Amino acid sequence: MKYFAVFLPMKDKEKSQSYRPQHLTFLERMKEEQKVLMYGRFPDGAGGLVIYRAKDMDEAISHLKKDPFVQVGARDWEIHEWELVSEYEFD
Template sequence: MNYYAVLLPMKDEEKSKQFRPQHLAFLKQMREEKKILMNGRFTDGAGGLVIYAANSLDEAKSYLKKDPYIVEGARDFEIHEWAMETDVKFDF
């Protein structure tokens, strides 16, 4: 399993407000399916960060492209494979 850090910078604030409930529901479902490790918004309003768990970059992008924020043009995205290092053990 690989991890992919996705930055979601603000593109359209009004669309972000409009599609926030759908985006949050998407994130919750993806966490339940163990496809997202963690996510959160930036407190300065600049956007957010999602850490996807996937077997490949293409698989991570396929998840990301289902996010209502991306589908509806509310946010841009930047994706990077992330070599996570931690002593914390996650139950995935």
Template sequence: MKYYAVFLPIINIEKSQQFRPQHLEFLEKGRNEGKIFANGKFSDGSGGLVIYIAESTDEVVETVRQDPYVSSGARGYEIHEWEMVTRAILPQ
């Protein structure tokens, strides 16, 4: 499995507010399924970041396009494979 950093810059602030509850449900489901390692918003209000766990970029693209933020046009997305370095104990 690989890690992918997905930036979600705001395109439309009103839609971001409108689709926030659905986006948060989407993230919770992804965490419960082991597809999301971490997520959070940027404190400057520019958007957020989700770290996905997947086999390929194509798998992440397919998943990200299902995020209500992305499918509604509230947010864009930018995907980068992330070679994480940490001393933290990671979930299996």
């Protein structure tokens, strides 16, 4: 499996606020299915970052296009394959 970093820059702040619960539910489900490694928002309000786990770019794009933020146009997206060099466990 490969990893893909997806930047979700803010496109529509109102839609982002309205669809945030659905977006978070989607990401939690994807994490439980081991299709998302981690995710988080940028504190400055610029958007967020999701690290997807997929066999290839097409599969990763297929996953991200199911994100409510993307579906309703709340966020733009930019994807890059990402190589995980090291993983740490924190308490």
